[in-house]
Amino acid sequence: MNRRQLLSTTLAACALLATSTGAARAHGRRNKVVLIGIDGVLYSRIEQARAPNLLRLSAEGLLSRSSVAPHISISGPSWATVLTGVWDRKHGITGNIFDAVPFARYPTLFTRLQRARPGLKTQCIATWEMIAVMAGSGDPRADVVVTTAPVPDDPDESKTDAATAAGVVTAITRFGPDFCFTHLDQVDHAGHFAGGARSGNYLAAIERVDELVGRIVAAVDARAAAEPAESWTILVTTDHGHTPKGGHGGLSTDETATFVIARGPDFPAGVTTDRFSLADLTPTVLDLLGAPPDPASDGRSMLAALSERPLAGR
Ligand SMILES: [Zn+2]
DSSP: OOHHHHHHHHHHHHHHHOSTTOHHHHTTOEEEEEEEEETTOOHHHHHHHTOHHHHHHHHHSEEEEEEOTTSOOSHHHHHHHHHHSOOHHHHOOOSSOOOSTHHHHSOOHHHHHHHHOTTOOEEEEESSTTHHHHHTOSSSOOSEEEEOOOOSSOTTSHHHHHHHHHHHHHIIIIIOOSEEEEEEOHHHHHHHHSSOTTSHHHHHHHHHHHHHHHHHHHHHHHHHHHOTTEEEEEEEEOSOOOOTTSOOSSOSHHHHEEEEEEESTTSOTTEEESSOOGGGHHHHHHHHTTOOOOTTOSSOOHHHHHHHSOOOOO
């Protein structure tokens, strides 16, 4: 059997296992998910930076690059989509000032997980304070909702993001939450205030964030090695891009470009597609953690979609 045959056989076997119940649970293991949100990062610049940890996650998992248009390319609307599975036309958030009201109609992933499986442990650890409005909404809400206190003398947000990542590493290592969402902000900050997406500062911010992603991945991998009954999936996404000179909110390709990385036993390795978007993350996490799908969702579980129509590996 040559490598291609072996790969296709392995993929076929994986496709059999990767039903919407998830490969890990088919083996009696307990799924855990970490969703890493990096604000305002363009995948094309991750490639230019040769960011080792993010590129490794893509190589070990599935990468989907797609546009959020015509959805508004602003943080509030997009993180709300990540955490509810519906686009701005439904949740109604159009900017960065909002309250918990939209999440009564479209509950967050945290609320949905806790309602379906009250025993699940969920955490949200974020640099941007408005993420806590989302994770803290609803009843029940996330078990742990942390906004990292801004570190003094931190003009590029690198210290504050490092503190956020340290909190995530501690949470994974010590508590192993079933679902952990984190938000890192410094790349968006560089886009707005340090020269735009074309600048060296933007690349430098990507390199710093990549290092933090590496710490989180190392914590997950160490935990997975120490706890063989746990099966960990890492998801990575962004909310919008940036123009070459900096800024977003419009419908240009650079502003609406987003991506999803999914690395775990349910996802084929080394596959690039455009099939999945921000709206698919909530349905995917619900599926991985054994909670029912939301009929009102604009997205769907990537596991279910892959079991119907598998993607071939590179
Ligand atoms: Zn943003």
